Amino acid sequence: MTEEKELDLPAVMRDRREKLERLRAAGVDPYSRGFKPTHTSETAKALLGDAERTNPVTLAGRLMVKRLQGGLVFADLQDARGRIQLMANRNVLGDENFARFADLDVGDIVGVTGPIFKTRRGEITLEVHSFQLLTKSLRPLPEKWHGLKDVEIRYRQRYVDLIANPQVREVFRARSKIITSIRGLLDERGFIDVETPVLQEIPGGGHARPFLTHHNSLDRDLFLRIALELHLKRLLVGGFERVYEVGRVFRNEGLSPRHNPEFTLLECYQAYADYEDMMQLTEDLIVVSAMAAGRPLETAYEGESVNLTPPFRRERMADLVLEHTGRHAVGEELNDLFEEHVQARLRQPTFVLDYPVEVSPLARPREDDPRFVERFELIILGREYANAFTELTDPIDQRARFEAQAAKRAAGNVEAHPMDEDFLRAVEYGLPPCGGLGVGIDRLVMLLNDQPSVRDVILFPVMKAES
């Protein structure tokens, strides 16, 4: 930062920089290390029980509020688990240390040692016997009462959001627990957790426009993956019978409260299973996720009640379209009618079954009517949460499907599925009969935390360049 810019800083930040220099001049290391807390705010508070005072404990965290009261300073210390009040007493600390404590700023990270007791008002409090500045903060935190509301700052500077809005941390803790519970369920059932390429020559497995990048030393264009499917199915060819990946995929599309260009997809594939098995698995995954998030199955999203208790309703797409539009349709027309007239009206969890073969180039046709495939999507509150099918294992049919997609591509449909010769080669070796399932993790986390925007469940959502 240049001298000139330094002078342009708001006064509150200039003051902190000057204080930093004063501390250094006084021999204080404002960025110290090697401090080891013995407790968290949570365990320290639990320690007190019915006792009047505990033995000294050592905590570390960020100072959030300071209340000066003559010879006392009250402050709140926030760590990963919560907050605890600190009290510094001039008569205990002595004039010099008391003044040093009072000189700390909101936002500073400090270590403190002292016994836990209860104040007259009943607040569990650490009485500061010694303390150490661990990290000096040079920027003022948002206001203590109104907090940080500006969504632009919340998303661009998530670190500030996480400091100022502890409930935001809970959303991301829940996100982590949901993913852990999903992994746990799949691990338990013998699925192995694998990683497949993000950089791909042919971005297949879904309908979406990809991001394009370039490898310099290979001098080759590569795409970021839009789905996980084709590599996971190659692994079934290789003999892994149950695989899954929780991975980031990238789709070069517009932003909205429900769309971030990079998002997290779970896909899993199970040999000797079909889409009926995938429906069961989907229900199980929703249940363990809700439990992990601490959410009852009878819940609500944005004020609308929704019951996630299995079994979910199952309806054929053609029947739903007939019911809502009075029309008998097949092919892309059926899918279009479903999306336009039916999907938004499905509020409670519904497995929509048997998609038209034209929009499902990777799914197995029904025995009794090859115009349809054994595929379902799970719709809740009008939104898609899962997409699964009995996988197509016939390499001759698969090639024909890719060729049909290639024709659409030639006709200008940029999202038609590309030809993937290596995938066909793998299927020619023999893909066991199998079911596959994809679940959009971000939307599931939104549902189970009642968060209105995908940006509220992605720590660092995509934003335009800061102006």
Place this chain on the structure above:
RNA sequence: GCCGGCGUAGCUCAGCUUGGUUAGAGCAGCGGUCUUUUAAACCGAUGGUCCAGGGUUCGAAUCCCUGCGCCGGCACCA
């Protein structure tokens, strides 16, 4: 990409409809008083590229145009 709303102090917000001294408040920060507070209180002095650029006007935070960003809707999509 299109349509609508919004952008004022570090943070939370007034002011804009109907242009008029030097742009306000609360919190934070700064200087004081205060030993059990918890949105601490009280006194004092501060703090601004009113998103940016252009225009209209004697005069623009305010009206007009363009651009940027954020939010929402549509389109695309999970």
